[in-house]
Amino acid sequence: MIAKLISLSLRNRYIVLLISAVLFGWGLYSVQTNKVDAIPDLSENQVIVFTEWMGRSPQIIEDQITYPLVTNLQGLPQVKYVRGSSMFGMSFIYVIFEDETDVYWARTRVLERLNSVGNMLPEDVTPTLGPDGTGVGHILWYTLDAPGMDLGEQRAVQDWYVKFALQNVKGVSEVASFGGFQRQYQITLDPNKLTYYKLSVPQVIQAIRANNNEAGGRKFELSDIGYIIKTTGYLQSTEEIQNLAIATNNSIPVRVRDVASVQMTGESRLGIFDVNGEGEAVGGIVVMRYGENAEEVIDLVKVKMEEVAKGLPEGVKFNIVYDRSGLINESVDSIKKTLIEEMLVASVIVFLFLFHWRSALVIMIQLPLSVAIGFILLNAFGISSNIMSLTGIALSIGVIVDDAIVMVENSYRHLADASKGKPWED
Template sequence: MAGLIRFALSQRILVLLAVFLLAGGGYYAFKNIPIDAFPEVSPTQVKIIVKAPGMTPEEVEARITAPIEVDLLGISHQTMLRSIAKYALTDITVDFEEGTDIFWARQQIAERLNGMWGNLPAGVSGGIAPMTTPLGEMFMFSIEGGGLSLMEKRDLLDWVIRPALRTVPGVADVNSLGGMVRSFVVMPDNARLAARGINMDKLISALQNNNRNDGAGRITEGEEALVVRAEGRIKTLADVKAIVVDVNQGMSITVDDVADVSIDALTRYGAVSKDGKGEAVTGLVLSLRGANARQTIVGIEQKLAEISPGFPEGVQVKVFYNRGDLVDKAVDTVFHALMEAIVLVVILLILFLGNLRAAVTVALALPLAAMVTFILMKYTGMSANLMSLGGLAIAIGM
């Protein structure tokens, strides 16, 4: 120890340079380590969500959940396979051993799922869920004002806000909750169908085949080439009504002749209310596994500020949950604990030693210890959260 002290006293410039490097490295590590409110406690996990409209839980379990579970058996490093079957939906979760690479796990699941997807009933949809965690809900907001209806608010969320927020680094997905999803609704009239000799299959086939744009080649004139397209995608109610279902004695039978067409909402399985004042439309932002929550939330806030001028007049996005607030409080707790500890140490050392220089020298060990901690956290891949930062505050002595 005496030799170390003599070396530090004789090589002051070298020691001072080491202190500056340590402080700089610690600050860089603190700015770049993932910071979140909660520690990641879940193992490597892959979720599969499959939708099957109209199926009961028993049918979903027998025709979808069980075949997928059988096909997923035998994947390396798998520790648990569990599922929940609900009306028109199944949620399958596969847990892997701690330390398993999440991208490797998702690739294994995707290969098995793609190989057996053709054996599932027609009309099912879904697949592997976004790469998030059970604690991935980091930002929640509602759309208010402007006198918009629930359907108009949902359109704004689905077609403007959600695509924009999904471009933010660190965002896994944005879930749309509440409101009404706009759709064209065709209500067949059995009497009119029977009178014209048209069955339901023919009506469905006409709607499916006449809702698309097709290419029809090109016409070349000299050095110019004209692209020929047949536009048939549905845009308005009039387009739906004008679709030809059949031809009888030279007369076209359209959808409007055999069904009532209107704009309505998809079947809803729930609703969202806020503050007991009726229904609301809300968005839920999910973070990617291992993303830096503080940087991601800053990106979300910047993106909302960027697109908000394009909203209808009076429409506002009101945030009612922001995990960044918890992150900032956790960081502030450590910062204030560090500052208070330094001040108390300096005061006590001055009182007992009567030497300001000695007091400051000892007090500098506290921030340097924090810097070393951040460097080691960065090196080992450990994230900063309420628990790790709280432990650092306790270690400092506060």
């Protein structure tokens, strides 16, 4: 069979060269379009359901949120198993699907089932889907270098400006903020004063909610000009909250400041983010969407960061603390270096031993052609260029070199014997 294939190739040299040229061109295209990442994505095909119910203990979260959701999600098609995790104020459900299941089809089925949960969960508790990323989707971490700006202001810049801008980048699933303080108004009630004024906690909450709102009015015309009437009622300072009336006692209004203290503070934190022991910092984690090209997404994020930096407050700039593109570039450069070195070494050795430049040329053509065909197969099976796949190609180059040297030397010897009139030996 091999002899017939060799004989057919020798009789049709130009067709073989044409096929090789087509494969090499296809391989070059595959190299350019192949998804590049530093590490292979070996995570499970999962959909995360996150539920927040702050102030509740892990046992209550387990009984009233995690257990009902786990039992409800177990009947989905193509589900391998469902895992639940409960902690203080939060519940995480991990729905693991079969490997061949499309991740967006899986997210749709989970969302359909969550819509039918109904009255199984406590009031005002809404489960949400996690980002459509994987466990290795954290491709870039950054902090805000903002000397002279307090942590609350930095977190506000991150949450209300930087985060929204970076989330619009193609291939980004989520930008998770970390560090600093999330500003909020904190109202501390005095139970003795509530008892004295005969008020309850729900009354205070309802009064604040009712006064933190805007309402539209009607339109009226005056001198052929139309005017729209509306009320502006959003609370914008601690003084406005303190002056809100809760009830009336003998025609005297009871205000929030009479029963509570109001202050601007930060939300309770479970930890801090420190950079190089130099103090707290505020920043974000860029999470790549499932199945995207990590190198391309990182480049797009960096371009967007340059654009966003123009709108940051004076003196504020980005500080990238983790960038996977460095490891990606090193991996790609390693395979390039290995390929070039082995091509040159093998060609030189063959040329020195045989003194035949055409034999050396065969090896120099065979190596890049084999690697190009390998990238065609990587694209066909949806495998990215990562440390493991590139290492496999690098190792295979050694085998290809050994095979090429043996075959070229053997062919050269047979051709030399044939030129001297010696019979061909199988």
